[in-house]
Amino acid sequence: MNKKLNNMMENKWWQEIAVVLFSFTVYTLKNDWMLFSSFISILMGIFFYCILYMHAQFNRFFILPVLFKSKRPLTYVFLTLVAVFLFSIVLYQITSLSMFRNCHLYQNSHQRSYIYQLASVLGTLVxxxxxxxxxxxxxINKKQTDETLLFNQMQLNSLKGQLNPHFLFNTFNTLYGISLEFPERTPDLIMKVSQLMRYQLESNNKQCVSxxxxxxxxxxxxxxxxxxxGYRCDITYDCKIDNENAYKVSPMLLIAxxxxxxxxxxxxxxxxYVRIIITVENGLLHLHVVNSIPKKTDVVSTKIGLKNTIERLNLIYGKEYKLDIQEDKNTYIADLKIQLKKFV
Structure with a gap:
C-alpha cells in the first residue's frame, strides 16, 4: 500500500491531477457552489475555472522559466503582474455578458467587480x-537523491572490490608465515582461514551485518x-558490548x-605489542587499536586497505563517526568511534 502511494506521489500525472482537484475544490468553496441549483451555473463555473487554470499554466510554461532558467526575478514579477491584469480584464468582461444573468454564478455585486476578478486570478494562480x-x-530532489545513492553504492562496491583482495593477500601471507615455522599446524589453520573467507564472501553482498x-x-x-x-608479540584483545544483537554494522569495516x-x-x-579494545555502549562503538613501531622495518605499506576503509566510513556514516590517528617513533594509535544503528 505504501509502495503504491509512493509511486503515485512520484508520478507526474498523478501530481497534476492532485493539483487540479485541490485548486478546483478551493475555487468551488470560494464561490459557494453548494448553493447552486442550476446545471448551467455549474457549467459556467467549470468554464471560469478553465480560464483560471489556463492562466496558471501560461505562467508555468512561459513566464516561470524566466525566473528559474534566466534567473531574472524582477522580469518574472513584472510579466506575472501583466498576465494577471490581462486575464482579470477578460474575466470581468465575460461576467458582464447577458448569458450570466440567468445563472446563479457571480450574482452578488462584489463578485461582478473587477477587484473580485483580479483577486480570483491571483488567488487561483497561487x-x-x-x-x-x-x-x-x-x-528533482528525489532524482538527485536516487542518483547520489546509486553513485555511493557504486563507490562502495568498488571499494569492497579493492578491499577484499587486500584482505585475502594479508591473510594468505599470515598463513604462509605460520606454515613455514609450524607446518604441523597448517591443516587446522587452513580450516580457520576458510571460515574467514566464507564470512568475507557471504558478507560481500550485504550492506549490513549484525x-x-x-x-x-x-x-x-x-x-x-x-x-x-603470539610467541614473540604481546597481543591484547578486550571486547565489551552492552547488546551485540541490537546493532548492525557495515561488514569488514573494522578489520583494516x-x-x-x-x-x-x-x-x-x-x-x-598489539592492543585492541572494542566497546559498545548505547550504540556508540569505540575501537581503540595501539601497536608498536619497530625501529627498522622492510614492510612496504601502500595503505590501500586503510584508505578504502576511510572512504567507506565517509560514504556510509558521514558525520556519524570520528577517526583519530596518532603516530610517533614508537607507537601507532587508531581511535575510531561510530554511532551504530539498531536492527529494525
Whole structure:
C-alpha cells in the first residue's frame, strides 16, 4: 500500500491531477457552489475555472522559466503582474455578458467587480502554481537523491572490490608465515582461514551485518595472528558490548585497522605489542587499536586497505563517526568511534 502511494506521489500525472482537484475544490468553496441549483451555473463555473487554470499554466510554461532558467526575478514579477491584469480584464468582461444573468454564478455585486476578478486570478494562480512548484522540486530532489545513492553504492562496491583482495593477500601471507615455522599446524589453520573467507564472501553482498557476526570474524582473525606471532608479540584483545544483537554494522569495516596493527606492529623480532579494545555502549562503538613501531622495518605499506576503509566510513556514516590517528617513533594509535544503528 505504501509502495503504491509512493509511486503515485512520484508520478507526474498523478501530481497534476492532485493539483487540479485541490485548486478546483478551493475555487468551488470560494464561490459557494453548494448553493447552486442550476446545471448551467455549474457549467459556467467549470468554464471560469478553465480560464483560471489556463492562466496558471501560461505562467508555468512561459513566464516561470524566466525566473528559474534566466534567473531574472524582477522580469518574472513584472510579466506575472501583466498576465494577471490581462486575464482579470477578460474575466470581468465575460461576467458582464447577458448569458450570466440567468445563472446563479457571480450574482452578488462584489463578485461582478473587477477587484473580485483580479483577486480570483491571483488567488487561483497561487493555489495552482505553488503545489506544482513543490512537486517539481520534490521530483528533482528525489532524482538527485536516487542518483547520489546509486553513485555511493557504486563507490562502495568498488571499494569492497579493492578491499577484499587486500584482505585475502594479508591473510594468505599470515598463513604462509605460520606454515613455514609450524607446518604441523597448517591443516587446522587452513580450516580457520576458510571460515574467514566464507564470512568475507557471504558478507560481500550485504550492506549490513549484525555486530555479533562482525566481532566473531574479528576474534577469529586475531586468534589466527596469535598463532603466527603470539610467541614473540604481546597481543591484547578486550571486547565489551552492552547488546551485540541490537546493532548492525557495515561488514569488514573494522578489520583494516586491526590488520594494519599486526602488519606493522609485529614485523620485527624485537619486543612488540598489539592492543585492541572494542566497546559498545548505547550504540556508540569505540575501537581503540595501539601497536608498536619497530625501529627498522622492510614492510612496504601502500595503505590501500586503510584508505578504502576511510572512504567507506565517509560514504556510509558521514558525520556519524570520528577517526583519530596518532603516530610517533614508537607507537601507532587508531581511535575510531561510530554511532551504530539498531536492527529494525
Amino acid at each position: 493555489c495552482i502554481l505553488s503545489p506544482i512548484i513543490v512537486f517539481k522540486f520534490y521530483r 555486530l555479533e557476526e562482525e566481532l566473531e570474524f574479528i576474534n577469529s582473525y586475531i586468534q589466527l595472528e596469535k598463532e603466527r606471532v 585497522f586491526i590488520e594494519n596493527a599486526f602488519k606493522h606492529g609485529t614485523c620485527a623480532i624485537e619486543k612488540c
